[in-house]
Amino acid sequence: MQVTQTSSEGLKQEYKVVLPAGDLAAKLAAQLVEVQAKAQIKGFRPGKAPIGHLKKLYGKSIMSEVLQEAVNEANRKIVEDHSLRVAVEPKLDFPGGQDEVERALAAEGDFAFTVTFETLPTFEVGALDDIAIERPVAEVAEDDITTALKNLADRVQEFEPRAEGAKAENGDKLTIDFTGKLDGVAFEGGTGGDIDIVLGSNTFIPGFEEQLVGAGAGDERLVKVTFPADYSAQHLAGKDAEFEVTVKAVAAPTSLEIGEDLAKKYGFENFDAMKTAVKSNLEADFHKVSREKLKRALLDALDGRYSFDLPPTLVEQEFNNIWSQHEAESRRAGQPLAEEGKTEDETRAEFRKIAERRVRLGLVLAEIGQHAGVKVEDKDLTEALVERARMFPGQEKQVWDFYRNNEQALAQLRAPIYEERVVDHISKLIKITDKTVTKDELFKEEEE
Missing domain, CATH: 3.10.50.40 (Chitinase A; domain 3)
Structure with a gap:
């Protein structure tokens, strides 16, 4: 195998790979010998079919597998030898065209291709202890508990x-x-x-x-x-x-007083126990919103801290996801794709900036997490999978099996958990000051 780097431009690295016909023919011959030992061909005793005959029958399909394996092996070797941090699947090109591919499949000529790798950027994370963030917090008031109890009463x-x-x-x-x-x-x-x-x-x-x-x-x-x-x-x-x-x-x-009768309807031992549970749930909701504000402020701080080249394909994939969602929402609402006061091109440009931000922050969080040794434990993934399965009553087993047998789907489930773990890690390194706000202030910011 001959490997030559043909270009290096930003995050793109291109290599030319030549697989000699002799090497391919040798691999084909070895595969045919293995097939001969197992083949049962009409007119021949088991294991005695001539290699030439087997080559006519299976040569092209076996050679196709040989070429695929050789390409994969070449790509793995390039990544290892050049210590590449690959961002997306490599792009293959066959400059010799279909004729050269057919000759290679017949083991009659060299097989040449070019492979382009899009790599991840290299950047220094640096210290994070100079980041200072205010975290809005709000206390659960008695009125909040009363309102929640009234809503529960309305439900029954x-x-x-x-x-x-x-x-x-x-x-x-x-x-x-x-x-x-x-x-x-x-x-x-x-x-x-x-x-x-x-x-x-x-x-x-x-x-x-x-x-x-x-x-x-x-x-x-x-x-x-x-x-x-x-x-x-x-x-x-x-x-x-x-x-x-x-x-x-x-x-x-009918009248239903907020008291012991309501507590019994919801299965509580008494009204005090119900009030305690309601207050606990409200505190959890407040804490969740408070954390989301903290996370948003942290991401804003990180976004303004780093500047580096982004893998174009990752940005394009993220933009396509965002734009597809925007198109679907616009269709449902019967609204134009262009946002109010903007042209469609201006809206696209704005969404592309959002895609760039997401990719940049994703790379930054991944780098910080890798250096810190952040991991997603199996129990965390299992809990997330159980929660996902609960969203589909009666289909829990199918959902469970789908994720367990689909590595890509499992990775999508793991990604947000990993991000939260990294945010937890960073939160221990930066300066966080709690700022007391009202409930309306806390949730108004969330709506905006």
């Missing part, structure tokens, strides 16, 4: 039928049949029977519930609405529609 709200002839009020539950029409024609998905709707819950199209206030059991109403412009069903988005609604029953909410 019970209703009792109103007296005959009573009219529906806001907060009542109606059981209805309806048929939706566009320009007088019923549309797919616009019909429902025995559907429960709580007036004021805003679970139906805007304006729908308000028009049923004052209705009684047995009443028929024509409800006129306009679907939102960003409605998920694109054929309905922004359209005016009419719904023929029949009210079958009206029920009023």
